[in-house]
Amino acid sequence: MKPRGRLDLPARMSDAPTRRVLDALTTSGIAVRFVGGCVRNAVLKREIDDIDLAVDKPPETVMRALEEAKIKAIPTGLKHGTVTAIADRGRFELTTLRRDVETDGRRATVAFTDDWLEDAGRRDFTFNALYADADGTLYDPFDGRADLAAGRVRFIGDPDLRIAEDRLRVLRFFRFHAWYGRPPFDGPGFDACRRNAAALGGLSGERVAKELLRTLEASASADAVEGMTEVGALDHWLPEYTNTKCLRALIAREDKPEALRRLAAILPAGADATAIGKRLKLSTQESMRLDVMLAHEPAIDIAGGPRAWRAQIYDLGNGLYVDRLLLAVDAPGDWRAALAMARSWTPPELPVSGGDALKLGLKPGPKVGALLEAVECWWIAGDFSADRAACLAELERLTHAA
Numbered sequence: 001m002k003p004r005g006r007l008d009l010p011a012r013m014s015d016a017p018t019r020r021v022l023d024a025l026t027t028s029g030i031a032v033r034f035v036g037g038c039v040r041n042a043v044l045k046r047e048i049d050d051i052d053l054a055v056d057k058p059p060e061t062v063m064r065a066l067e068e069a070k071i072k073a074i075p076t077g078l079k080h081g082t083v084t085a086i087a088d089r090g091r092f093e094l095t096t097l098r099r100d101v102e103t104d105g106r107r108a109t110v111a112f113t114d115d116w117l118e119d120a121g122r123r124d125f126t127f128n129a130l131y132a133d134a135d136g137t138l139y140d141p142f143d144g145r146a147d148l149a150a151g152r153v154r155f156i157g158d159p160d161l162r163i164a165e166d167r168l169r170v171l172r173f174f175r176f177h178a179w180y181g182r183p184p185f186d187g188p189g190f191d192a193c194r195r196n197a198a199a200l201g202g203l204s205g206e207r208v209a210k211e212l213l214r215t216l217e218a219s220a221s222a223d224a225v226e227g228m229t230e231v232g233a234l235d236h237w238l239p240e241y242t243n244t245k246c247l248r249a250l251i252a253r254e255d256k257p258e259a260l261r262r263l264a265a266i267l268p269a270g271a272d273a274t275a276i277g278k279r280l281k282l283s284t285q286e287s288m289r290l291d292v293m294l295a296h297e298p299a300i301d302i303a304g305g306p307r308a309w310r311a312q313i314y315d316l317g318n319g320l321y322v323d324r325l326l327l328a329v330d331a332p333g334d335w336r337a338a339l340a341m342a343r344s345w346t347p348p349e350l351p352v353s354g355g356d357a358l359k360l361g362l363k364p365g366p367k368v369g370a371l372l373e374a375v376e377c378w379w380i381a382g383d384f385s386a387d388r389a390a391c392l393a394e395l396e397r398l399t400h401a402a
């Protein structure tokens with residue numbers, strides 16, 4: 001693979017922990033290069049999440065080299081050639097150069113190689129096959145930088161063949177378009193996605209969810225989602241999909257992307273969050289949050305002003321209220337002020353408890369709960385202004401009235 005220019009390495013790729021890992025490998029005669037996302041983002045001068053390194057020796061050799069340099073090495077996936085190095089809290093994924101021996105559309109059987117071009121050729125898109133040496137020498141075997149500059153997500157090789165090897169690449173095409181593309185979609189890639197979308201059902205929910213949620217996190221996610229539905233890529237995994245109207249409005253409102261909230265934005269109110277959560281292997285907590293976001297009730301009352309906001313923040317909790325508020329894109333009222341309230345106001349605790357009811361002579365049982373609930377309703381209706389003495393008086397009044 002021939003050098004094709006130079007890269008100014010950002011701090012994250014030239015700091016002391018990174019140097020330590022690179023030095024440990026090269027001292028042991030292992031050739032190592034940055035690869036994939038970190039090089040792509042360094043070219044774009046975008047933030048770098050994690051550092052992937054490609055190495056030309058088998059994982060056992062890599063483990064030994066790290067251990068000799070007293071760097072913690074985790075055998076993340078020896079069969080696939082992946083070792084994780086931990087140096088001064090920095091994490092590095094080291095993967096041995098590979099070529100595909102067999103593919104079945106879901107998983108590949110790989111063999112290790114020392115041929116950089118072979119390794120590059122099994123990657124998905126041209127700009128994901130960028131490599132850089134520790135001194136910034138850049139390798140770009142498929143003209144990925146030109147595609148990056150043009151906002152073009154281009155498959156390496158024949159898109160249909162590449163998708164047949166791994167169907168997940170249909171979703172990755174849209175994910176990378178959302179982050180790095182500009183309209184229109186790359187024609188040959190898009191058409192191949194359309195021809196192959198029907199086969200996505202065979203994938204695992206985890207892998208699909210990861211791609212889908214990362215797609216949603218991008219600022220251009222709405223266009224990508226529309227492309228996905230146009231080719232039928234959501235038919236199996238998200239048949240509940242409605243449209244991107246709410247998503248677009250949500251993106252304009254929120255100051256920090258939240259993938260799960262954006263997922264809710266492309267689903268209809270009342271959709272079965274439990275079923276969706278199971279299908280996409282969401283955690284129980286995520287499914288529950290989705291459930292609240294998709295529930296018909298309570299309708300978010302923004303026009304009702306501060307009293308209504310406080311009552312609903314108390315009811316839902318600050319976090320879920322923010323979710324519901326941001327998603328209520330058609331509700332009239334000053335949503336910005338409601339949001340500011342949800343971010344700054346801590347709901348108080350009801351100043352009376354079951355113990356107070358018992359002190360009034362009530363016996364433990366459902367009646368106590370019902371009375372407390374009545375006091376709570378009265379207290380909320382009074383905009384939480386009643387203090388403990390007033391709440392106790394109300395409790396007493398209701399107890400005698402009952």
Ligand code: ATP
Pocket residue numbers: 035036037038049050052122123124125128129166168169172
């Ligand atoms: P991100 O910053 O979003 O993590 P990334 O490029 O690091 O972007 P990953 O999904 O972490 O994306 O994959 C790392 C690299 O591995 C990719 O850049 C690509 O070269 C290769 N890769 C990952 N998944 C596939 C796949 N399904 N088919 C082909 N190559 C893949």
Ligand code: MG
Pocket residue numbers: 037050
């Ligand atoms: Mg990555």
